[in-house]
Amino acid sequence: MNLTQPSDNTIMHWVNTNAVAELEYALKHGNYKTRQLAAEGLEHVGRPSSIPVLLHAINDKIQNVSIAALNALEALGCTDELIISITSKRFNWVKQIRDQKEKRNIPKNKKHNIYRWQRASKKSFERVKAQLKKPIR
Structure with a gap:
């Protein structure tokens, strides 16, 4: 069954x-785009009746959808301690993932100053070459 997705204007x-x-x-x-826009819309509408749907949406495969659902739950201002702990743990998890991605991208841009004559293989090759030049006794 092929469902028609609502447009941004409809949402x-x-x-x-x-x-x-x-x-x-x-x-x-x-x-995924519709789910993200719907979660952002539920953040603005602000009804406590949509909390179970938002709790289900924080486990979405797409990270932007789960972040939008977390933001909506935070904007609703739930006083339930379980929901507060779940959202705070999820926010920490998302922050941890972003930090890991940033750490992976940093070494790619870093340039190392290793010169050819400083490599161990080059040094050992030069030593062998010098020994071959010496006469055999």
């Missing part, structure tokens, strides 16, 4: 008219 219309049911449906069944 913005749902946000303006506070259509929570449509946004929750889009968050459950849309493609």
Whole structure:
């Protein structure tokens, strides 16, 4: 079954008219861009009834969707300690992933000053060459 995905304008219309049911449906069944926009829309609509859908969305495969769901949960201002601990652990996890990506990108740009004459193989080759020049006794 091929579902038609709502456009950005449609989702913005749902946000303006506070259509929570449509946004929750889009968050459950849309493609990754639709899910992200629906989570951002639920952040602006701000209904506590959409907390279970947002909790399910924080485990999304796409990182941007789960971040949008986390932001929406944080914006709703839940007072439940379990939800607060889950969102804080998820935010720490996302931060850890971003830090790891930055650390991986740093060594690629770093240039090392290793000269040919400083390499161990070059030194050993020169030593062997010098020994071959000496007469055999």
